[in-house]
Structure formats: C-alpha cells, structure tokens
Amino acid sequence: MLSRRSVLTGFAFLPVVARAAESYAIEPEQIAQGIWMVRGADAPIQPDNGGAIANIAIVDTPAGTVLIDCGPSLRYGLALKRVAEELTGKPVIRIYVTHLHPDHGFGLGAFDATRAAALPGTIAAMEAQGQGFSDAMYRILGDWMRGTDLLLPRIALTAGQEDFGGRTFRLLALSGHSSADLALLDEQTGLLMAGDLVFYNRAPSTPTADLPAWRASLDRLAALDHGALLPGHGPLDPGGTAAIVQTRDWLDWLDATLTDAVAAGLDMVEAGMLPIPDRFAGLAAARYELQRSVSHLYPGLEARLLPRVDRPD
Amino acid sequence: MKAMMALLLALIAAPGQAAQDYPADPLGSPMWRAHALTLFGHDPVRFDARVKVEFPAIAEDQRAFPVAIDARGIPGVRRMLLFADLNPIPVAIDYRPTHAAPYVATRIKLDQRTPVRGAVQLEDGQWLVSGGWIDAAGGGCSTPPISRVKGDWADHLGEIRGRAWPQRDGARLRLGFRHPMDTGLVANIATYHLDHLTVKDGDGQLLGDMDLWASVAEDPALTLMPDAPSGGRLLVEARDTNGRNYVARIDLARQSPIPARP
Numbered sequence: 197m198l199s200r201r202s203v204l205t206g207f208a209f210l211p212v213v214a215r216a217a218e219s220y221a222i223e224p225e226q227i228a229q230g231i232w233m234v235r236g237a238d239a240p241i242q243p244d245n246g247g248a249i250a251n252i253a254i255v256d257t258p259a260g261t262v263l264i265d266c267g268p269s270l271r272y273g274l275a276l277k278r279v280a281e282e283l284t285g286k287p288v289i290r291i292y293v294t295h296l297h298p299d300h301g302f303g304l305g306a307f308d309a310t311r312a313a314a315l316p317g318t319i320a321a322m323e324a325q326g327q328g329f330s331d332a333m334y335r336i337l338g339d340w341m342r343g344t345d346l347l348l349p350r351i352a353l354t355a356g357q358e359d360f361g362g363r364t365f366r367l368l369a370l371s372g373h374s375s376a377d378l379a380l381l382d383e384q385t386g387l388l389m390a391g392d393l394v395f396y397n398r399a400p401s402t403p404t405a406d407l408p409a410w411r412a413s414l415d416r417l418a419a420l421d422h423g424a425l426l427p428g429h430g431p432l433d434p435g436g437t438a439a440i441v442q443t444r445d446w447l448d449w450l451d452a453t454l455t456d457a458v459a460a461g462l463d464m465v466e467a468g469m470l471p472i473p474d475r476f477a478g479l480a481a482a483r484y485e486l487q488r489s490v491s492h493l494y495p496g497l498e499a500r501l502l503p504r505v506d507r508p509d
Numbered sequence: 510m511k512a513m514m515a516l517l518l519a520l521i522a523a524p525g526q527a528a529q530d531y532p533a534d535p536l537g538s539p540m541w542r543a544h545a546l547t548l549f550g551h552d553p554v555r556f557d558a559r560v561k562v563e564f565p566a567i568a569e570d571q572r573a574f575p576v577a578i579d580a581r582g583i584p585g586v587r588r589m590l591l592f593a594d595l596n597p598i599p600v601a602i603d604y605r606p607t608h609a610a611p612y613v614a615t616r617i618k619l620d621q622r623t624p625v626r627g628a629v630q631l632e633d634g635q636w637l638v639s640g641g642w643i644d645a646a647g648g649g650c651s652t653p654p655i656s657r658v659k660g661d662w663a664d665h666l667g668e669i670r671g672r673a674w675p676q677r678d679g680a681r682l683r684l685g686f687r688h689p690m691d692t693g694l695v696a697n698i699a700t701y702h703l704d705h706l707t708v709k710d711g712d713g714q715l716l717g718d719m720d721l722w723a724s725v726a727e728d729p730a731l732t733l734m735p736d737a738p739s740g741g742r743l744l745v746e747a748r749d750t751n752g753r754n755y756v757a758r759i760d761l762a763r764q765s766p767i768p769a770r771p
C-alpha cells in the first residue's frame with residue numbers, strides 16, 4: 197500500500213515527467229538539390245506545436261551545412277542541429293536568421309553564435325524587442341522554452357552574396373514584414389528562400405509590419421529571376437510566383453478593408469469580425485491573423501482618418 | 510471590547526446575509542460573488558445571452574483589448590457595465606444610454622487571464638449579465654503607458670478625434686481621446702484618467718453619460734449609438750481626475766452611412 201507521502205511525491209513528479217516527453221519532430225523534406233525544408237505547423241504559436249510554426253531550410257554546401265532560421269527554442273535548435281548534421285554529414289557552419297521574430301531565431305542557443313548572421317536591422321531589433329518576445333514565448337509555451345536564452349547573431353550582413361565552397365547565396369536586404377527581412381536566393385538551383393516576406397496558404401502576420409515597404413519588397417522578389425519559393429510559413433511554392441501573389445493579395449485586402457472599416461465607423465471588435473473573402477478560404481489562421489492585424493493597424497488608421505474634433509473648453 | 514467585536518463581526522457578516530443567492534456563474538470565476546455583491550447588491554441578477562459581449566479570440570495587446578457590449582436586442586436598458594473580474598481595476602465603464610441605443614465599445618487593459626463581462630440593468634432594476642474568458646499576458650494595468658515611455662503624453666493631452674455617421678436609428682459615434690489613463694499601479698505615476706463623459710444633442714439634451722476608470726486603455730476609444738438625426742450636432746464633454754475638461758463637437762453627415770466593405 198502506498199503511503200501518503202509517496203503518493204504526494206508521485207504527483208509532484210508527474211507533470212515534469214509528462215512534459216519532458218515533449219519533443220520536436222524534425223522531418224526534412226528535400227525540395228531542391230542539396231536543400232531540405234523542415235515544415236512548420238500552419239498554426240499560431242501554441243503548446244501543441246511547441247512554437248515550431250516557421251519553415252526552416254537545411255542546405256548542404258561543400259564547406260558545411262547552412263541553415264536558414266533555427267526555430268523557436270533551444271530544444272528545437274538542438275534537435276535541428278542533430279538532424280541537419282546527420283543528413284549532410286557536415287557540421288553547421290552558418291545560421292542565417294531572416295528576421296527578429298522568435299519562431300525563426302530563438303533556437304540559436306544550440307549553435308555557435310559567431311556563425312550566426314543577420315541583417316544589422318534584425319540584430320538591433322532583436323536586441324530591443326527580443327526580451328519581450330522571449331517573455332511571451334515562455335508564457336505561451338512553458339516547458340518547451342526551457343533553457344532558451346535570447347542570443348544575437350554576431351555577423352551583420354549586407355546585401356550581396358556569400359559563398360560556401362562554390363555554393364553561393366545571393367542575399368537580399370529587404371523589409372516590410374519587419375524592419376529588416378533577409379531573403380536568400382540559392383544560385384545553384386534558383387530556389388528563393390523568402391523568409392516571412394512571403395506566406396503561402398497561411399495568413400500573413402503583421403505585428404511589426406510596414407505595409408508599403410512590404411509591398412515594395414514583394415515587387416523586388418517578384419522581379420527576381422528565381423525558381424521555386426520557400427515561404428516563411430506554408431508549403432513550398434514550386435512555381436515561385438503564386439505565393440508572392442497571394443501574400444500581396446492578402447496585404448492589399450487587409451489594408452483596404454481596415455481603411456474602409458475605420459472610414460465606415462466600425463469599432464475594432466466589428467472590424468475583427470468582418471467576413472473574409474472566399475478566395476482566402478484556403479489560408480490557415482486567417483481569422484486569427486485578421487484579428488491580430490486589427491490590433492496592430494487600427495490605431496494608426498484611426499489617427500489618420502478620424503478628424504480632430506476637440507474645442508477649447 | 511466584546512461589544513465591539515460583536516459589532517465588527519456583524520458588519521463583516523452583514524453583506525453576506527443581506528445578499529441574495531446570485532445565480533451560479535457559468536464562467537466559474539473566483540470573483541463572481543464578490544463582484545456581484547458590489548455591483549448588483551440586492552437587485553435581481555440573471556445570465557442572459559442576449560447581452561452580446563463581443564471581443565476577439567486573442568488578446569494581441571493586453572494594454573488595449575477591444576470589447577463591445579451590444580444589448581440592442583433587449584428593450585428598456587438603462588445602464589451598462591463593462592468589467593473584467595480579475596483586473597486590479599475591475600470596472601472599466603458604467604454607461605447610462607439615456608437617449609441612445611444600448612451599445613458601447615471600447616478597449617480595456619487586461620492584467621491576466623480573466624472573465625470579461627457586460628451587465629445591463631433594465632428599467633425594473635434587474636441585471637442581465639453575459640461574457641467570456643480571455644487569455645492574456647500580464648501587465649496591462651501595471652506597465653507604463655506608451656506615451657509615458659515616449660514622454661509625449663502632455664503634448665497630446667486633450668486631442669480628440671471623432672466622427673459620427675447616421676445609421677438606420679440614430680447615429681454611430683466614434684471618439685478617440687489622447688489620455689495616458691494612468692492606473693496608479695506604475696511606480697511613481699499617480700492615478701490619472703478620464704472619469705466622466707456626456708454626450709448631448711444640439712439642443713443640449715442629454716443622450717448618454719458614463720463613468721470611466723483607468724482600466725480603459727490608454728488613449729480611450731469609444732463607439733456609442735446616440736439618438737441623433739442626420740445633419741444634427743453632437744456635443745461631447747468629458748472630465749478627468751485632475752478636473753481638466755474636454756469638449757468636442759461633431760456634426761453628423763447628411764448622407765447615408767457608408768456600407769462597410771463585405
């Protein structure tokens with residue numbers, strides 16, 4: 197028979213044991229010669245996915261393994277490193293962090309930060325806002341985040357290119373999804389790794405967006421001679437244009453809809469409940485992202501569109 | 510001493526004895542009874558889904574969470590309360606839509622996961638209550654307002670933006686004030702918030718008035734539906750806890766309302 201103490205001790209350990217069992221399933225799918233993607237869940241950051249919602253790319257170069265983004269947590273980064281190095285048989289020599297958001301760059305603790313590279317604007321934004329993002333990730337994800345510290349990439353990139361023993365990436369310094377967004381073109385296969393400038397069949401998120409800049413960046417990507425496109429979220433776009441067109445369509449619709457909503461006198465609550473057109477029916481998390489975008493964009497639109505009515509008392 | 514103790518006990522026990530049995534809370538909030546006692550006292554209370562308390566599924570910004578209470582499906586509403594059970598400042602707005610449709614929308618602060626409720630009181634005194642839980646990060650009430658951090662709050666204090674649109678019955682009025690709405694829960698910043706607001710028509714008749722607390726978000730935004738004809742004028746007067754007065758005049762357009770994009 198169990199004593200009261202042993203029962204209590206058992207209960208005390210239960211949650212820990214249950215949580216320690218949670219691990220990330222890292223399953224690379226080949227999308228081009230020497231390039232694999234690890235697909236993120238097309239969902240919000242939530243406990244059932246451990247925050248693994250962003251797509252990650254693993255590239256086998258003659259000089260070593262290159263990663264584009266490294267996931268939401270230390271635990272993810274460690275698993276990614278193991279899987280990637282087993283896959284290529286080469287150590288990770290470069291980690292590109294495409295932008296500041298935590299689902300892309302918080303796995304850095306598993307790697308040598310002196311091999312991590314990002315745009316200067318990304319590094320500055322991570323320094324300024326990373327702690328806030330970290331707090332939010334710990335609150336939502338709990339134990340998934342254990343041991344995750346905010347690390348900054350040590351290499352500040354400029355636009356241009358970087359070569360790894362003959363495999364060359366063209367680096368595009370863009371912005372709009374955030375203050376600094378890196379996109380990479382693999383010269384060998386023409387694969388465009390667009391980061392979160394492009395979403396596909398998953399609604400774009402706007403917490404740090406600048407819509408005109410974002411549109412300009414999409415123009416640059418559309419004009420680029422490229423093949424398939426790996427979006428930051430959603431499936432591979434083999435043709436390379438549909439995902440760009442869809443992202444722009446959503447942003448244009450969002451901008452026009454919220455502008456009209458403010459002009460028509462709708463409250464934020466009502467704007468978040470506006471119908472989403474049928475053509476976006478295939479986009480995961482559409483209502484969720486619309487309501488987030490209302491929160492991000494509405495106050496600015498109100499300040500622009502509602503006239504001053506105060507009178508001296 | 511004994512007598513004093515007895516008196517004290519009597520006082521402590523008094524509200525509990527005097528209070529009715531409130532209906533069981535469908536949200537299972539630990540604060541339901543305490544708030545019901547304070548807000549509704551002896552008045553009859555029941556939960557009624559016709560009180561529509563609408564808000565987004567996610568609290569993207571715990572400093573400004575949009576909430577609307579729509580009781581237009583209920584005749585005879587004389588008072589509307591917006592409150593969040595687990596906020597340190599639970600009540601955000603107490604609105605009397607004297608000559609206005611029973612609708613109020615605003616943005617509130619959230620300090621943690623909490624029920625957010627709307628309660629409306631009818632002419633006969635009974636309260637109808639509805640609401641739901643929302644998950645939120647902490648700190649909505651206890652972090653400094655953005656304008657305090659930027660340091661420009663005083664430059665914009667008193668700015669009011671707004672517009673009124675005619676709609677089928679009456680008008681739709683949107684207002685946005687610049688005000689820090691200090692909660693008093695941030696170190697060395699005293700409580701300072703808009704605390705009263707009235708809406709009158711062009712003849713000075715009162716259409717609605719409300720009390721506000723610092724759990725209303727910084728730069729308070731309001732949507733109301735006063736009874737005012739197209740082409741009419743609305744006068745908004747407000748006051749804050751320092752006694753500063755705010756006045757706005759809004760002319761209603763004569764044209765029909767712009768339909769929202771489908």
